[in-house]
């Protein structure tokens with residue numbers, strides 16, 4: 124294990140309110156998922172601290188809205204510069220608490236920073252409309268105003284990027300925020316707001332609590348001053364929060380689970396498809412919402428594709444975040460490991476065959492061998508549930524109609540991928556797939572410039588792109604009469 128950078132310069136373990144790092148009586152442990160070693164003892168927050176941070180964000184709102192869009196943009200740009208300048212420290216902290224290989228952690232820092240840079244630019248382009256009035260003595264304008272205090276609740280798999288994808292547009296729009304990161308990976312969120320403070324984001328604009336998720340969530344969902352919840356996480360939690368926010372009518376952004384289809388047609392470039400499959404399936408050890416969950420491969424190329432995929436998977440190296448050459452880390456916790464193991468056992472019991480992997484890694488802990496299963500069928504758990512691990516399940520198909528029906532036979536609708544050289548087919552399939560994002564002849568679709576999000580049980584709203592800032596704005600129609 125080669126840990127080459129000290130992250131003490133960005134390590135904060137209290138909770139952050141009114142521009143102060145404060146302590147609590149109780150603490151919870153953040154551990155390294157590779158080694159189970161203690162990383163930090165973090166302030167255990169609950170109802171009292173959650174109310175404190177909502178008070179703080181509400182108090183800071185007027186002043187933050189009052190500064191110009193240009194000034195907000197300049198502070199976001201300074202924040203971007205500080206994130207990039209601290210890339211190694213942030214990546215080292217991130218992979219220590221989350222487990223992904225250091226190279227991926229370095230990439231996540233840049234990806235997270237890209238949202239801050241993008242929305243620093245968008246901050247200056249929040250335009251309204253002038254509408255030709257319906258009466259001669261009237262004038263109509265449409266203005267856009269910040270929603271107000273927002274709550275951001277984020278997952279453990281991309282602890283930096285999932286947070287900036289919410290906070291950057293929120294701040295750009297003139298909102299203030301209360302943040303609850305995952306208790307698996309709170310330190311990355313702490314480091315981000317520490318750098319935001321250095322960038323001149325005023326006290327109270329950003330606030331962070333973690334600990335008793337349920338109690339904190341109860342405060343955030345029930346307090347009328349919180350005008351929006353932006354949540355990224357499982358569909359189960361997302362639905363719970365969606366219902367909980369009904370009585371205070373909050374604006375909602377929900378980025379939830381996925382069950383992505385990856386379709387290889389008979390005319391696909393097989394080598395390119397394997398490359399795309401590896402990029403999508405095994406990133407973050409298969410723990411991303413847009414990872415392929417089901418490979419649908421045309422009968423004519425099934426052996427060719429699956430054998431080449433297995434050969435590529437055999438080259439993956441399992442190890443802790445700092446091991447030289449490691450490309451697959453541990454699963455985040457025992458529950459995640461048990462789910463992956465159960466999906467593999469269930470598939471084998473129902474007829475799937477193992478081409479490579481198929482069992483826990485000899486490293487022990489929550490490391491699992493990167494796996495390729497063939498002869499998958501829709502009766503298997505992994506056909507309808509998000510596996511969230513390094514398991515490729517390969518299904519056969521023979522026609523476009525058949526594979527569209529198979530791909531859409533899921534309650535999820537986040538992302539899909541397919542490989543073909545046929546332009547007409549590309550349009551037919553892209554339009555027929557029931558999801559929010561489609562990648563054609565490409566395995567990596569995540570970028571700050573495009574709208575990220577899903578439909579059905581994968582959520583509502585979009586993050587990133589010119590659309591992302593709209594989630595943090597209200598539209599107001601102003602009619603001026605008797606002119």
Ligand SMILES: NC(=O)c1ccc[n+]([C@@H]2O[C@H](COP(=O)([O-])OP(=O)(O)OC[C@H]3O[C@@H](n4cnc5c(N)ncnc54)[C@H](O)[C@@H]3O)[C@@H](O)[C@H]2O)c1
Nearest residue numbers: 277278279304305336337340356357360378379380381412
């Ligand atoms: N669509 C996307 O952009 C996207 C991105 C990343 C992860 N995800 C999804 O997230 C899931 C994995 O992340 P996870 O395990 O952290 O999800 P999770 O739903 O268990 O937790 C997400 C966050 O919600 C918090 N939370 C849980 N219950 C809560 C409650 N009652 N009140 C308030 N907060 C509560 C957790 O503490 C965490 O901070 C997967 O399903 C994955 O697909 C989706």
Ligand SMILES: O=C[C@H](O)CS(=O)(=O)O
Nearest residue numbers: 280281410411412413569
């Ligand atoms: O888990 C899904 C996240 O959205 C990660 S990414 O945006 O695909 O990198």
